[in-house]
């Protein structure tokens with residue numbers, strides 16, 4: 172897995188657009204998040220994961236696996252890499268928001284040790300709600 176740097180912004184934005192066609196992040200947005208203090212990420216030819224550590228908690232900002240690479244363990248591997256690096260950086264937990272109707276992601280997180288800690292009604296642009304999930308690391 173390769174460490175994501177601002178110089179990878181174009182490539183990561185192209186991957187993000189394939190994973191999130193309804194809400195793609197452009198290269199500028201990707202560059203900004205990767206330049207934020209505490210931010211870090213990983214990617215390979217299958218997908219990417221980006222997070223940032225603030226105090227003793229890590230937020231999972233985005234995680235995506237290209238459609239043709241799904242259901243072969245890449246999502247889980249990226250998530251584990253992110254959790255390990257978050258721990259190395261001093262975080263004691265990883266938190267994330269996931270759309271209530273995103274069964275694939277919810278299953279992945281549940282299987283990876285995350286539990287539901289909250290609910291955010293009408294959280295997304297399409298007015299769907301989000302679950303807040305957390306895992307101690």
Ligand SMILES: CC(C)(COP(=O)(O)OP(=O)(O)OC[C@H]1O[C@@H](n2cnc3c(N)ncnc32)[C@H](O)[C@@H]1OP(=O)(O)O)[C@@H](O)C(=O)NCCC(=O)NCCS
Nearest residue numbers: 190234235236241242243244245246247269275276278279
């Ligand atoms: C969610 C996502 C990252 C999962 O990536 P992936 O590489 O397919 O996941 P994995 O192969 O590591 O799957 C791990 C587990 O997650 C669950 N899972 C993954 N895809 C699933 C699906 N389509 N339906 C039901 N469960 C699914 C399963 O429990 C799976 O374990 P199993 O294959 O042993 O049954 C991928 O579907 C994706 O990029 N989706 C679009 C972007 C997105 O929603 N990102 C998350 C935003 S919060």
